Amino acid sequence: MRALPMAVSRGAVACATPAAAVPRRSLLLSTAAAGAALQSEPIRLCSRSTSGTAKLRASADAAQAVATAFTSKEEAFTWARGDNRRLLHVVYRVGDIDKTIKFYTECLGMKLLRKRDIPEEKYTNAFLGYGPEDANFVVELTYNYGVDKYDIGSGFGHFGIATDDVAKTVEIIRAKGGKVTREPGPVKGGKTVIAFIEDPDGYKFEILERPGTPEPLCQVMLRVGDLDRAISFYEKSCGMELLRKRDNPEYKYTVAMMGYGPEDKNAVLELTYNYGVTEYDKGNAYGQIAIGTDDVYKTADVVKLSGGQVVREPGPLPGIGTKITAILDPDGWKSVFVDNIDFAKELE
Numbered sequence: 324m325r326a327l328p329m330a331v332s333r334g335a336v337a338c339a340t341p342a343a344a345v346p347r348r349s350l351l352l353s354t355a356a357a358g359a360a361l362q363s364e365p366i367r368l369c370s371r372s373t374s375g376t377a378k379l380r381a382s383a384d385a386a387q388a389v390a391t392a393f394t395s396k397e398e399a400f401t402w403a404r405g406d407n408r409r410l411l412h413v414v415y416r417v418g419d420i421d422k423t424i425k426f427y428t429e430c431l432g433m434k435l436l437r438k439r440d441i442p443e444e445k446y447t448n449a450f451l452g453y454g455p456e457d458a459n460f461v462v463e464l465t466y467n468y469g470v471d472k473y474d475i476g477s478g479f480g481h482f483g484i485a486t487d488d489v490a491k492t493v494e495i496i497r498a499k500g501g502k503v504t505r506e507p508g509p510v511k512g513g514k515t516v517i518a519f520i521e522d523p524d525g526y527k528f529e530i531l532e533r534p535g536t537p538e539p540l541c542q543v544m545l546r547v548g549d550l551d552r553a554i555s556f557y558e559k560s561c562g563m564e565l566l567r568k569r570d571n572p573e574y575k576y577t578v579a580m581m582g583y584g585p586e587d588k589n590a591v592l593e594l595t596y597n598y599g600v601t602e603y604d605k606g607n608a609y610g611q612i613a614i615g616t617d618d619v620y621k622t623a624d625v626v627k628l629s630g631g632q633v634v635r636e637p638g639p640l641p642g643i644g645t646k647i648t649a650i651l652d653p654d655g656w657k658s659v660f661v662d663n664i665d666f667a668k669e670l671e
C-alpha cells in the first residue's frame with residue numbers, strides 16, 4: 324500500500340537536513356515553471372517556521388513543494404527513464420462513433436478491439452487499431468451523447484499510419500469514399516512518400532511509406548510554440564527520448580520525434596514547430612495520449628520535480644479503479660499516465 328504524500332504547509336522553510344535524517348519520502352522543492360532547468364542539488368524543506376526567514380518562506384511559497392519518494396531530482400529522472408513505459412492509446416472525440424468505426428475498419432483497415440458504453444457518464448468509447456492493445460498503440464474514440472460536432476483547432480496535426488505502399492492504400496481509401504487531401508508523393512523537402520486523408524470528423528491521417536512495420540499506427544503530430552521547451556518537457560517530465568530532430572528551412576518548420584523506443588518499431592509523438600508561430604488553438608476535439616507506467620505516483624512526482632503541471636493527482640478512477648495521473652505540457656497538450664497492471668486488468 325502506498326503511503327500518502329506528506330502535506331507541506333505554505334509556511335514551510337528551506338533548511339539544511341543531514342543526509343542521515345532524510346525521511347523515506349523527501350520533500351524536494353521545484354520551481355513551478357514548466358521546463359525549469361534541472362538542479363543537481365535538491366533544496367529540502369522542514370516544517371519549522373522561524374523569524375528572520377521571510378525571504379526563504381516567500382521563495383518556498385512561490386515554488387511547488389513536492390513530497391516524494393525520491394531523494395534527488397537525478398534519482399527521479401533516472402527512475403522515469405527506466406520505468407516500463409509505452410504509448411498505449413490516443414484519445415479524441417468524434418461526432419458519430421459508428422460512422423467513424425465504419426471508416427476506420429473499412430477504409431483504414433483497423434480492427435474494432437473493444438467498445439464500452441458508460442451511460443451514467445453519458446459517453447461511449449471504442450478502441451480500434453492494427454493489433455491487440457496489450458502490444459500495440461491504438462485509438463480510443465469518445466462519443467459524448469448528443470454532441471455531434473467538435474472543433475479540431477489549429478494545434479492538432481495528424482495521426483500517422485505507416486504502410487508498405489502509400490499509393491495502393493490511398494486508392495483503397497478513395498474507392499471506399501474516403502477524402503484524400505494530399506496525393507501520394509515524396510514529402511516536400513524529403514524523400515519519404517506520404518499522402519494525407521481526412522476522417523469523417525476532419526481529423527487528418529498522414530499515410531507514410533514504411534515497409535514491414537510492426538506498428539502501423541505510428542505517430543501523433545502536435546504543433547508546439549517552442550520546440551526546445553517541448554523536447555525538454557517530454558524528456559524530463561515524461562522520460563521520453565529525442566529520437567530524431569529534422570529542420571526543414573525551405574518549408575520553415577522543424578520536427579522532433581519523441582518516444583520510448585525506435586521510431587520504426589514504436590509509435591511516437593511528433594512535435595512540429597513552425598517558424599515564428601508560438602501559439603495554436605487547441606480546439607475541443609483532440610484529447611490526450613495515454614502512456615503506461617509502473618507507478619503513477621512516482622510519475623506525478625517526477626513531473627512536479629521537473630517543473631511540469633499535474634492536472635489530475637495520481638489515484639484510482641472512480642468506478643473503474645485504474646490508477647492514473649494527468650499532466651499538461653508547456654503548450655497545454657495533455658498526457659495521461661496509466662498504471663500498467665491496472666491497464667492489463669482492464670483488458671482481461
Ligand SMILES: C[C@@H](O)C(=O)SC[C@H](NC(=O)CC[C@H](N)C(=O)O)C(=O)NCC(=O)O
Nearest residue numbers: 480505509510511515517546576578595597
Ligand atoms: C516524413 C515526416 O518527416 C513528415 O511527413 S513531415 C510532413 C510535413 N510536415 C509539415 O510540413 C509540418 C509543418 C506544417 N507547416 C504543419 O504545421 O503541418 C508535411 O505535412 N508535408 C506536406 C507535404 O505535402 O509534403
